[in-house]
Amino acid sequence: MGAESPKDECGLFGVWAPGEDVGRLTYFGLFAQQHRGQESAGIAVSDGHNILVYKDLGLVSQVFSEATLTTLAGDLSIGHTRYSTTGSNTWDNAQPVFKTDGVRSIALGHNGNLVNTRELADRVGTRGTASTDSDLVTTLLQTEMSITGSLEEAALAVLPTLKGAYCFVMMDERSVYAARDPYGVRPLSIGRLPNGFVVASETCALDIVGATLVRDVEPGELIRIDDRGLHSVRFAESPRAALCIFEFVYLARPDSRFREATVHMARREMGKLLAKEHPVDADMVIAVPTTGHSAAQGYSEVTGIPYGDGLYKNNYVGRTFIQPSQTLRDRGVKLKLNPIPEAIHGKRLIVVDDTIVRGTTTKQVVAALREAGATKVHIRITCPPVKWPCFYGIDMPTRQELVAADLTVEEINAYIGADSLGYLSLEGMVRASGGNKETFCRACFDGEYPIPIPGEAGKFMLEDQLHLPTI
Ligand code: SF4
Numbered sequence: 001m002g003a004e005s006p007k008d009e010c011g012l013f014g015v016w017a018p019g020e021d022v023g024r025l026t027y028f029g030l031f032a033q034q035h036r037g038q039e040s041a042g043i044a045v046s047d048g049h050n051i052l053v054y055k056d057l058g059l060v061s062q063v064f065s066e067a068t069l070t071t072l073a074g075d076l077s078i079g080h081t082r083y084s085t086t087g088s089n090t091w092d093n094a095q096p097v098f099k100t101d102g103v104r105s106i107a108l109g110h111n112g113n114l115v116n117t118r119e120l121a122d123r124v125g126t127r128g129t130a131s132t133d134s135d136l137v138t139t140l141l142q143t144e145m146s147i148t149g150s151l152e153e154a155a156l157a158v159l160p161t162l163k164g165a166y167c168f169v170m171m172d173e174r175s176v177y178a179a180r181d182p183y184g185v186r187p188l189s190i191g192r193l194p195n196g197f198v199v200a201s202e203t204c205a206l207d208i209v210g211a212t213l214v215r216d217v218e219p220g221e222l223i224r225i226d227d228r229g230l231h232s233v234r235f236a237e238s239p240r241a242a243l244c245i246f247e248f249v250y251l252a253r254p255d256s257r258f259r260e261a262t263v264h265m266a267r268r269e270m271g272k273l274l275a276k277e278h279p280v281d282a283d284m285v286i287a288v289p290t291t292g293h294s295a296a297q298g299y300s301e302v303t304g305i306p307y308g309d310g311l312y313k314n315n316y317v318g319r320t321f322i323q324p325s326q327t328l329r330d331r332g333v334k335l336k337l338n339p340i341p342e343a344i345h346g347k348r349l350i351v352v353d354d355t356i357v358r359g360t361t362t363k364q365v366v367a368a369l370r371e372a373g374a375t376k377v378h379i380r381i382t383c384p385p386v387k388w389p390c391f392y393g394i395d396m397p398t399r400q401e402l403v404a405a406d407l408t409v410e411e412i413n414a415y416i417g418a419d420s421l422g423y424l425s426l427e428g429m430v431r432a433s434g435g436n437k438e439t440f441c442r443a444c445f446d447g448e449y450p451i452p453i454p455g456e457a458g459k460f461m462l463e464d465q466l467h468l469p470t471i
Helices: 022-032 066-071 117-124 133-148 151-161 203-208 246-251 263-277 292-303 326-330 360-371 409-416 426-432 461-466
Strands: 010-016 040-046 051-057 076-082 097-100 105-114 164-171 176-180 189-193 196-200 212-216 221-226 229-234 284-287 311-313 337-339 348-353 376-381 420-423
Touching: 010 022, 010 105, 010 164, 010 176, 010 221, 022 040, 022 066, 022 076, 022 196, 022 203, 051 066, 051 097, 051 105, 076 105, 076 164, 076 176, 097 133, 105 133, 117 133, 133 151, 133 164, 151 176, 151 221, 176 196, 189 203, 196 203, 196 221, 203 212, 246 263, 246 426, 263 292, 263 376, 263 426, 284 292, 292 348, 337 360, 348 360, 360 376, 360 409, 409 420
Parallel strands: 284 348, 348 376, 376 420
Antiparallel strands: 010 076, 010 196, 040 051, 040 076, 097 105, 105 164, 164 176, 176 221, 189 196, 189 212, 221 229, 311 337
């Protein structure tokens, strides 16, 4: 994460592998995707007859113990790590969501954000009782399942009515299901085990459990995995692919792969292109840890300016961390990022970061580097200015709070107090990510939303619509 990057969304994992310790495999799959959500974690398992769910607020390693994992035995499992982009961070909103009518049960994990929740809430009649779009979808599926008797049939009826960005992992007592919205905004990959299959938001989770990447779940595809093998069905045509390009810039782990491209290599390429687009004379290239590392290496490689460490990041400052008082802040308490004076004193620095959102943290980083003895601070950003909010599951501030919404690059530079500021072009970012412009969502940069946003939506869209309190 860079100085003030947007927050991740959620991490999904699912496995069908009788004879394996599926609960533990899911635990490791979630652990590998901890960066996608640090507020809550949950696992559902089934032995073919009953689904058992265990979830709580906290990190994966805090939620599950050896004793808990021992009880999560079965043939199939799904898991979820959550960051609340809609709905507040309460136990009820932790996932997997579980619903049963005593005969048929369903567990569901969701990554993304729906944009037609009002319409869905009206259909299901749960106005005032649900606080997440995931909960609404599970209710819709359960209602449909009570008619059709099958989760697959229910999914084929419900999925085409959803609008927005979504990946789901779902299970009934016997099968694991995975689905991806028709634009494929959020990632979802399929892997093979010697005696089963896994699905995960990122390929790093396949690697950690020893699965081989088979392919991505296609946009508009529903897959079912059970003792009949891997079965695929299209529930909608894909108007166009729109993978979130922010996965490459910041969200995903550097060892994950999307569409054949490894995230680390893509970021390295972003750094190389950034060096070509915005060269500057300097003594040292440093990164804002940790996302900036790959790009800073690329920048250094092209320019020949040495790459080194100049900032330390404390990885343990979470969202619920106790914030310092204003007095402590005024005294310069730096919770998350701290300069290493001996490494940077007297040097002209190029500082590579992934994003500038509000600008406040970048401003503090520039000031701290100068205070620690840097003679010049040139900021280089591996994406274009973020001008528009995200409605597809990434936690970003409103347009009014985005520093680039109304200011020019020169004005932003004046605000953050750097000697120069350079952003990678949209073309450079797309090229480094290995695709063409039309196959990515890049709406937060150019305002072209691939999935129409009805009305004025926002982070707590669902609560607003359901008249629930917001936090
Ligand atoms: S708006 Fe930005 S962050 Fe949101 S899905 Fe599109 S590219 Fe990703």
